[in-house]
Amino acid sequence: MxxxxxxxxxxxxxxxxxxxxxxxxxxxxxxxxxxxxxxxxxxxxxGAPPLAVPQSTIFYAEDGTKIGENHHGGKRYWVPLEDISPYAIQATLSIEDRKFFEHHGFDFKRIMAAIIADIKAMAKVQGASTITQQYARNLFLSYEKTWFRKWNEAIYTIRLEANYSKEQILEGYLNTIYYGHGVYGIEAAANYYFGKSAKELSLAEAAMLAGIPKGPSYYSPLVDEQRAKERQKIVLRSMVENGAISEKEAKEAEKVRLHYSKGQEMLTQSIAPYFQDVVKTILRTKLGLDEETIEMGGLRVYTSLDVDMQAIAEKQIETIISKQSDIQAALVAMEPKTGEVKALVGGRDYTKSPFNRAVQAERQPGSTFKPFLYYAALKHGFTPSTELRSELTTFTLEDGTTYTPHNFNNYYANDSITLAQAIALSDNVFAVKTHLLIGQEELVQTAKQLGITSKLKAVPSLALGTSPVKVIDMVQAYSTIANNGKKIEPVFIKKIVNYEGKVIYEHKPVHEQILDPDLAFVTTHLMTGMFDPALNDYSTVTGQSIISEITRPYAGKSGTTKTDSWMIGYTPQLVAGVWTGYDRDQTIDKIEEKQYAKKIWVRFMEESLEGKKVKSFEPTDGVVGVYVDPHNGKLATDSCPTKRFSYYIAGTEPTESCTDHFHEKKKKKKKPKEKDSWLKHLFDWF
CATH class of the missing domain: 1.20.5 (Single alpha-helices involved in coiled-coils or other helix-helix interfaces)
Incomplete structure (x- = not known):
């Protein structure tokens, strides 16, 4: 119970x-x-949300000049649904949202499937946004990844579904979706990629375009056609599965060879396109902005560009390099105190080659690498008066191999020369001896400390610049030396304002002393030697050919290899580096081509600084300056025919006076001139 x-x-x-x-x-x-x-x-x-188009991001120079905007000057076209190829509509629906006409803005079954897939992969591997959600995202004009944005996006989705027909939503989506290269909407995309209207798109073309929005910079056929073709096949397969086309039509479309117009119908003039590309890369990689925000987030990006200097740089490259030559050029100009990049040229013609040789290419720097070596040598006790012999030398290395560096044209002093002469004359034997004496890792460490990001080999030839580097890194390194050892990093973006007028980024300068300021100043003064004929010896200083064009003090270094020609130099106000060479490792054989870099550099610097105060390099507190005989580095005396004022770390200046010229300066007593007799005059007459 x-x-x-x-x-x-x-x-x-x-x-x-x-x-x-x-x-x-x-x-x-x-x-x-x-x-x-x-x-x-x-x-x-x-009520119905306005079917607005995204705002374009605009780029400004430092003086407020508009230098470009992402949608190519407003090249977007709104076309009605009936003026869009049925293939384009079906391809978009098949790959983006097969149940578009069945759901009410949210595909809950697809959402659950995506959540399960993400959980299994422990990462976001599958998207579940419907066309309406994506359109809402485009219209909402905000791309910060917050719950508030997600909520507003959901509300926009419901408002769209509640107030517009499916056809209106689909039409709006197709007219605002991003297809890469600054192109929005199916009409602009058809025009940009294929030179035709959206109504004329074939099945193969429509499938290609439908695959791009998933990753515009990844699936663009102008970036990687093979990858884009693979994506096209996925779109065609989706169309078959969706019943839009037959298996036969899909296979035929896969075989069609597409011809691209490459946007020729939409090209517009913009200022400093290579510079703008760098800015966009920084927005994406360093500031973490997604591509949608960069392209259509309504940003106002204020850059460091000086439009006048940019124009001078482009003009000098165009004027100096022969139009018949295929040689390429790159130039970077930077303020040494702030790191602000004032001009950047990545090639001779952006429309023919957008490859940015200023920031992407790695080329052998030649002797422009030597200032890093000599800074390291000064740190190890060398002085501008340190002497080593300049003569043909074969070095036997620790592993038993030998290395024989050669000077330009095989000229050697066959005698001792000073460090000051070695850098001014670009003596290779002196450089390799120095490199081996202080240890090969020292140069690698110094270069990395200065901002060289490329891989460097600790080998004897590194002293002669045989490891390829980037122009932007070299200019950064020279800027750090010019700034007396305070670290400099290239600054392209000074401020970013969002579409609401709020500052979302502002550059904050960081002052970090990474080099000894006194050694950095002595290195700078050593680099003034390439423009000083007082250092001429068995050869002339390397800046001899452009000395007549300079009107103010400069420090610099040129560099030449078989395939590369460089010139990097600076004043206290401006650093500029120029590289010239062929893209495909063609050797530089013509005499005039070997001078391009120096000529572009000196004329860019002179014109850019015209009207600005002439400034000298200010000595730091820990250095002293004395007059020396440039040929032996000893204290100059009245007997020395040539004197040069040189700087040393205090306590390392020479104390021994030059005695090489005493015998040349002994004054001979002149005999009093005798009056000519009448007999001598008569003799001369006969």
Whole structure:
């Protein structure tokens, strides 16, 4: 009996929990229904959202000049759905949202499938946004990854579905979706990629375009056609599965060879296109902005570009390099105190080759690498007066191999020369000796400390610049030396303002002393030697050919290899580096081509600094300057025919006076001039 009572009580308890569960479920269902009805009512009450197009991102120079905007000057076209190829519509629906005409803005089955797939992969591997959601995202004009944005995006989706027909939503989506290269909308995309209207798109072309929005910079056929073709096949397969086309049509479309117009119909003039490409890369990689925000987030990006200097750089490259030559050029100009990049040229013609040789290419720097070596040598006790022999030398290395560096044209002093002469004359034997004396890792470490990001080999020839580097890195390194050892990093973006007018980024300068300021100054003064004929010896200083064009103090270094020609130099106000060479490792053989880099550099610097105060390099507190004989590095005396004022770390200046010229300066007593006799005059007459 007791057992029956206990069983009955348990049954009643269970029944009570079941009733409670049913009640909670009913209440939750009612609340959810009310919530959904409330959302729909709210959406109806808010009315139809305006079908606005995204705002373009605009780039400005430092003086406020507009230098470019991402949608190529407003090249977007809104076309009605009936003026869009049925293939383009079906391809987009098949790959983006097959159940578009069945759901009400959200595909819950697809959402659940995506969540399960993401959980299994422990990463976001599958998207579930419908066309309406994507369109809402485009219209909302905000791309910060927050729950507030997600909520507003959902509200926009409901408002779109509640107030517009499916055809209107699809039309708006196709007219605003991003297809890469600054192109928005199917009409602009058809024009850009194929030189035709959206109505004329073939099945193969439509499938190609439909695959791009998933990753515009990844699936563009102008970036990687093979990858884009693979994506096209996926789109065609989706169309077959969706019943839009047959298997036969898909296979035929796969075989069609597409011809691209490469945007020739939409090209517009812009200022400093290579510079703008760098800015966009920084926005994406360093500041973490997604591509949608960069392209259509309504940003106002204020850069460091000086439009006048940019124009001078482009003009000098165009004027100096022969139009018949295929040689390429790159130039970077930077303020040494701030790191702000004032001009950047990545090639001779952006429309023919957008490859940016200023920041992407790695080329052998030749002797422009030597200032890093000599800074390291000064740190190890060398001075501008340190002497080593300049003569043909074969070095036997630790592993038993030999290395024989050669000077330009095989000229050698066959005598001792000073470090000051070695850098001015670009003596290779002196450089390799120095490199081996201080240890090969020292140069690698110094270069890395200065901002060289390329891989460097600790080998004897590194002293002669045989490891390829980037122009931007070299200019950065020279800027750090020019700034007396305070670290400099290239600054392209000074400020970013979003579409609401709020500052979302502002550059904050960082002052970090990475080099000894006194050694950096002595290195700078050593680099003035390439423009000083007082250092001429077995050869002339390397800046001899452009000395006549300079009107102010410069420090610099040129560099030449078989395939590369460089000139990098600076004043206290401006650093500029120029590289010239062929893209395909063609050797530089013509004499005039070997001078391009120096000529471009000196004329760019002179014109850019015209009208600006002439400034000298200010000595730091820990250096002293003395007059020396440039040929032996000893203290100059009145007997020395040539004197040069040189700087040394205090306590390392020479103390021995030059005695090489005493015998040349002994004054000979002149005999008093005798008056010519009348007899001598008569003799001369005969």
């Amino acid at each position: 007791k057992v029956e009572i206990i069983a009955m009580n348990r049954f009643k308890g269970t029944l009570k929990y079941i009733r409670l569960l049913i009640l909670i479920t009913i209440i939750a269902a009612v609340l959810l229904t009310l919530f959904v009805i409330g959302l729909i009512g709210f959406a109806k009450w808010k």
